[in-house]
Amino acid sequence: MVGMKSDMLLEDIRLVDKVLQGDIESFNNLVNKYEVMVLRFVYNMIKQKEAAEDITQEVFITIYNKLEMYDRKHSFSNWILQISKNKTIDYIRKNKKVYEGNIDEAYDLSSQDMSPQESAEYREVKNSVKEYIKTxxxxxRQILMLRYTENLTFTDIAEILGLTESTAKRRYYKIRENYKSFSKK
Structure with a gap:
């Protein structure tokens, strides 16, 4: 995994260098590589599809305009997610509210192979988790999302959110522990 991660970092740095030399196709490669990750990250913060798409576009405009500021000592994807977080927070502040997701846009993950009872239990747990996340x-919320949807390490999560690694871990495990109490209500 470590070798794969460093290969990805080297590939990103190579693409960044090409973009800085004027190669627009390399920027398109970066957009294609990270667009879904950014869109999912932003959507999980605001739960509004159109706004998430607009913010994602703003993120990539910002990345293009500030690419020379990217610090090669850090993961490019973490830098992108930091910009995504900041752009989303700016949007939330500007609009003074966080949008709840549209029920039609929610993706139902229940499997066709489940029995009706298993499916009902799954939906109950899923709803309980959603209610807990709202609290x-x-x-x-960002720690959970980065850990589960992006499968990031605590080191990466800490870097993206501006926390220490130990703080990210402590908060994560506290969230999990508190869910046990929440789910028993």
Whole structure:
């Protein structure tokens, strides 16, 4: 995994260098590589599809305009997610509210292979988790989202959110522990 991660970092740095030399196709490659990740990250923060798409576009405009500021000591994907987080927070502040997801846009993950009872239990747990997530602070929600949807390490999560690694871990495990109490209500 470590070798794969460093290969990805080297590939990203190679693409960044090409973009800085004027190669627009390399920027398109970066957009294609990270667009879904950014869109999913932003959508999970605001739960509004059109706004998430607009913010994602703004993120890539910002990346293009500030590419020379990218610090090669850090993961390019973490830098992108930091910009995504900041753009989304700016949007939330500007609009003074966080949007709840449209029920039609929610993706139903229940499997066709489940029995009716298993399916009902799954939906109950899924709803319980959704309700619990709504009670969390933004940072805690972001920690969960980055850990589960992006499969990031605590080091990466800490870097993206501006926390220490130990703080990210402590908050993550506290979130999990508090869910046990929440789900028993």
């Amino acid at each position: 969390l602070e933004d940072t805690d």
